[in-house]
Amino acid sequence: MFDEKEIVKRILKGDFRAFELLVKQYEKLVFFVIHRLVHDQHNKEDICQDVFIKVYQNLGKFQFQSKLATWIARIAYLTAVDDIKKSKKHFFSEYPDDIDRYHFTEENPEEELIQKDSSAYINHVIEQMPIQYKTVITLYHLNEFSCSEIQDITGIPEGTVKSYLFRARKLMKEKMENDLNKNGYERNE
Amino acid sequence: MVMKEMNDEELQHLAEQSGLINKSLSLKEEKDVVAYQTLFKKLQAEPAEGLPLNFAVNVRRAIQHKVERKSDLKFHIILFFAFTTILAIAFVLLHLISPAASEQLVNISPKFKWSGGVAVLVFWSIHFGSQRLVRDNRY
Numbered sequence: 001m002f003d004e005k006e007i008v009k010r011i012l013k014g015d016f017r018a019f020e021l022l023v024k025q026y027e028k029l030v031f032f033v034i035h036r037l038v039h040d041q042h043n044k045e046d047i048c049q050d051v052f053i054k055v056y057q058n059l060g061k062f063q064f065q066s067k068l069a070t071w072i073a074r075i076a077y078l079t080a081v082d083d084i085k086k087s088k089k090h091f092f093s094e095y096p097d098d099i100d101r102y103h104f105t106e107e108n109p110e111e112e113l114i115q116k117d118s119s120a121y122i123n124h125v126i127e128q129m130p131i132q133y134k135t136v137i138t139l140y141h142l143n144e145f146s147c148s149e150i151q152d153i154t155g156i157p158e159g160t161v162k163s164y165l166f167r168a169r170k171l172m173k174e175k176m177e178n179d180l181n182k183n184g185y186e187r188n189e
Numbered sequence: 190m191v192m193k194e195m196n197d198e199e200l201q202h203l204a205e206q207s208g209l210i211n212k213s214l215s216l217k218e219e220k221d222v223v224a225y226q227t228l229f230k231k232l233q234a235e236p237a238e239g240l241p242l243n244f245a246v247n248v249r250r251a252i253q254h255k256v257e258r259k260s261d262l263k264f265h266i267i268l269f270f271a272f273t274t275i276l277a278i279a280f281v282l283l284h285l286i287s288p289a290a291s292e293q294l295v296n297i298s299p300k301f302k303w304s305g306g307v308a309v310l311v312f313w314s315i316h317f318g319s320q321r322l323v324r325d326n327r328y
Contacts, residue, residue, distance in 0.1 A: 016249050016252065016253045017249070019248075019249055019252065020245045020246060020248070020249040021245075023244070023245035023248045023249065024245040027240055027244055027245060028235070028239070031236075031239060031240050032235075032236070035236050035238075045240060045241070045244070048240060048244070049244075049247070049248050049251060052248045052252070053248075053251070053252060053255075056252050118231065119231075119234060119236070119237055120237075122231045122232065122234070123236065137232060141229060141232035141233050142232065142233065142235070166197070166198055166201060169201055169225065169228065169229075170197050170201075172228055172232075173221075173224050173225055173228050176224070176227075176228060177224060
């Protein structure tokens with residue numbers, strides 16, 4: 001069983017193999033966050049590595065006030081946000097100020113092709129959403145964090161997390177229904 | 190009596206409960222709950238691509254390399270200052286014991302500046318080379 005206190009103790013004593021175990025334990029968690037939030041496809045492995053380097057450098061400051069997974073997810077989230085700011089692409093300002101009024105744009109032929117692959121389709125739909133929606137959807141459904149843990153990770157108040165989660169899921173459901181209806185209609189024609 | 194239709198928040202909450210729903214739902218509500226359940230299932234699916242299998246090993250190596258380089262640098266800086274301090278103390282002692290000898294040393298040292306410099310350079314090169322060799326073999 002993975003005992004996080006024991007592993008952290010060993011790492012702080014300079015045991016690099018213990019750190020390798022920690023990376024193995026949390027690499028999926030970090031990858032999910034980076035994969036969903038960062039657009040640069042080629043850079044993801046490097047960003048994940050940066051996250052773990054930050055984890056190593058700051059592990060001495062970790063006081064076990066939260067779960068280790070929550071703390072690592074916060075580092076991954078902040079690293080992803082930094083990367084988005086640096087690339088200046090798909091940053092917050094690109095989206096409407098009032099994200100409650102966010103709606104998906106009309107599709108193009110490329111999007112229709114993506115719809116044929118269910119997993120790629122979901123990823124494509126998530127990719128189009130504002131970063132706040134992407135973050136809560138990923139942390140809640142893929143990483144299985146609770147709304148209160150998402151507040152600890154992102155700094156977004158729990159009530160707002162719930163509201164983003166509700167709105168993002170509603171938008172996605174409507175989009176999926178629209179696309180399905182549209183494709184069904186085209187097939188029947 | 191007409192039953193009040195469930196709103197999206199209630200539908201999402203219902204869809205999150207595992208197992209079949211005991212509540213009596215209208216056809217539209219049932220369709221919506223199923224749509225939400227399908228969406229949640231898709232959102233839980235892991236991405237097709239992932240990190241390479243040796244990712245953890247690579248990260249460990251990168252950090253180990255970084256830490257060792259930092260500690261090597263610290264060691265060499267300390268060594269340099271220790272060496273300089275010892276030389277300075279030796280010179281001061283020599284000056285206290287025999288001022289003439291220390292003066293003679295100051296006079297002849299410029300003649301050996303090149304050979305002295307080369308000796309120090311060779312020593313450090315061998316030292317660095319051997320350290321790198323040991324590290325490369327370890328990884």
